[in-house]
Amino acid sequence: MKVTIDKSKIGFLFISLLILTYPINYDLGSSLRLADIGFIIFFIWSVFNQKLKISNLSWIIITFFTLYVFSTIYGTFFIGILNPLGFFFIYKYTLPFLLFWIIFNLKLKEKKIIFLFNSYFFVFFILSLYVYIHIYLVINGVLLTSLRPSFPFTFREDASDAHLYSSYISYNLTALISFVNYKIISLNRLLFYFILCLSLVALILTGSRNGLAALVVSMTLIGGQKILQLLSINKIKIKPQYIIGALLCILILFLAGNYFDIKILPELSSLSLRTINFFNLAEDKSTNIRIINFNEVIKNVVTEGPILIGIGFQSYHIVWLDTSIGSLLIASGIVGLCVFIAIILIFLLKNYYVAIKNSRKKEFYSLALVTFNYILTNIATEFFLVTRSIVPFIIFIALSTQLIYIKKNKFPIKNNTCF
Incomplete structure (x- = not known):
């Protein structure tokens, strides 16, 4: 008797394992993490067991990587190899595209x-809670690392994932709020406000502004959309829970900015004040370093090679540039940057048309909002090249896209309760 294995179940298992392992920041060697190993195994399995279809968008992605390879060849032969580790970045650039491709081709059922979304948000809740655990362990001398939070199993004393952590909390908090707001998942109101407050304070305690700034912009867009909806039907009705939620957020920000130094610890005061203070950017060391790095990228690409195609990471003396725009310019030049932007725009437009067809506009709004938030936090950073940042983001947008491609039933599934 021939035993048949449901391939979608194996794919489902791989995604579940990626959701569970991406927070683990233990270096296995060559900057590889457990999630990298999981992705590589998942990809190899998919190549031999899935019917991977190539869409029109795939050809634009292939164009981008053709430019990437051409830039690498140019830099290697005409400038030289200044940093051999730069060759490894081809993996970092291919990971998001390949991961999305294999997840999207799984064709999972809505349930x-x-x-998977529930599991995803549960891990987000745990990582928000871990910020407090990290700070407690550092203060008590259990962890010998920076007070600013890092992902679990970060053992380097000089390491800090603060900016990345801030970005992670920001786009996932945006995802959770939009999912609850658009009723894609249901969540107990008290539990929702608890997670909201827990995550917002955790975001402040990272000591990084980029995540908070992106979250404020994202929430402004959701609020603006709500106001326009109410005005369009000539009926303004604000529910009490929204007022309570807004007041709670304002109260948390006020306490974080003014009373952490009195009520908790002086160390936490500097973190919270650094996060919410947007008025001394000119004096901020981190901000100035990013500006200097970006200016240096522009100068070097212009003087050392053709700015239209770039020179490749192996021919540049700095590996991490602290700017996604600078990283793309080095990797593939202005042409590559334009193609990369085109990939994002075409992806969103295609999803929009499918969402209208399948009555999934709310799912699309959430997808677009989280994508916008992620782009905002990556303008002055390059987290899209870090596994523990890009893997959860790609899982989110790939699952959201799968949901958009499923025609909405007139009778939605009953068991969509989160946690």
């Missing part, structure tokens, strides 16, 4: 997608 399984909702279950």
Whole structure:
């Protein structure tokens, strides 16, 4: 008797394992993490067991990587190899595209997608809670690392994931709020406000502004959309829970900015004040370093090679540039940067048309909002090249896209409760 294995179940298992392992920041060697190993195994399995279709968008992605390879060849032969580690970045650039491709081709059922989202948000809740655990362990001398939070199993004393952590909390908090707001998942109101407050304070305690700034912009867009909806039907009705939620957020920001130094610890005061203070950017060391790095990228690409195609990471003396725009310019030049932007725009437009067809506009709004938030936090950073940042983001947008491609039933699934 021939035993048949449901391939979608194996794919479902791989995604679940990626959701569970991406927070683990233990270096296995060559900057590889457990999630990298999981992705590589998942990809190899998919190549031999899935019917991976190539869409029109895939050809634009292939164009981008053709430019990337051409830039690498140019830099290697005409400038030289200044940093051999730069060759490894081809993996970092291919990971998001390949991961999305294999997840999207799985064709999961809606119930399984909702279950994966619930698992995804549960891990987000744990990582928000871990910020407090990290700070407690550092203060008590258990962890010998920076007070600013890092992902679990970060053992380097000089390491800090603060900016990345801030970005992670920001786009996932945006995702959770939009999912609850658009009723894609249901969540107990008290539990929702608890997670909201827990995550917002955790975001402040990272000591990084980029995540908070992106979150404020994202929430402004959701609020603006709500106001326009109310005005369009000539009926303004603000629910009490929204007022309570807004007041709670304002109260948390006020306490974080003014009373952490009195009520908790002086160390936490500097973190919270650094996060919410947007008025001394000119004096901020981190901000100035990013500006200097970006200016240096522009100068070097212009003087050392053709700015239209770039020179490749192996021919540049700095590996991490602290700017996604600078990183793309080095990797593939202005042409590559334009193609990369085109990939994002075409992806969103295609999803929009499918969402209208399948009555999934709310799912699309959430997808677009989280994508916008992620782009905002990556303008002055390059987290899209870091596994523990890009893997959860790609899982989110790939599952959201799968949901958009499923025609909405007139009778939605009953068991969509988160946690």
